[in-house]
Amino acid sequence: MTTKRVGILAEFNYEDLELWYPYYRLREEGFETFTIGPEQGKTYNSKHGYPCKAEVGIDDVNHEDLAALIIPGGFAPDYWRRDKRFLDLVKNMYQSGKPTAAICHGAWMFCSAKILKGKKLTCFVAIKDDVENAGGIYEDSPVVVDGNLITSRLPKDLPDFCKAIIAQLKK
Template structure:
């Protein structure tokens, strides 16, 4: 029996490691991990061309069915932050206090969902000004946990990112 469902966003130009590393790591721990794309069944290629088929479409996913949501980086967050359906899911996850884990450029989605103001976060250095301008408190650390929000900088931080997610989920 799975410990809970964790959705991981996928879209064109997602960062390979930032999707697949947590996908399998959390699955090893007994969570049901699955990918969420704009369209169920569509295959999205990563920055490096690795395909990811969306297990679910965003229209079929509700916050009440999840224990966590992972927002990988790459260039995909630039698409997700323009999709009202994804922003609505992020807001619903935040409103219910459920885990939102975001890495690299992923905090762009948190900015557009307007859930980052006052939160301590980290991100890829190139969007540091964006998170600060949105009212977040930037910290250059491998992983930052602020309540239900877990953020990380880049692929080399994935071990710490996954440890923080697992620690958070075990307390739930």
């Protein structure tokens, strides 16, 4: 059996725990996790100044090579949602039926990728209106799974978020 590869988006002002907790938790389960940034090898600092070097650049990632995609929150999603390359990756992952997961402000990517119509999800409460305006059905829960779309609200929801991602990867 080949190791399943899980990409985690990285960019300036990402939320520390929402990137690193899944990164290491999924590695503990035996998945190959790696960060995907706008530029391979470039270091992006989190909201709190913690550095993350992009192990792979967005131009070198193909959804066909990934088993799952994780989108952390913070303010980074506001940069990714302006970049067609990131939006295409998110949309292609979702449309291919692979686990596509976002926490906190990461759900902005689903809004901009236009994949939310009629889907149940959760997010940070401040972007609830964005999610609903994009056609999503907001639910205030630690984790919401609707098909291959997995969402959570806050860092305190990370245990449930990661359990849901792992459950789909082990199917």
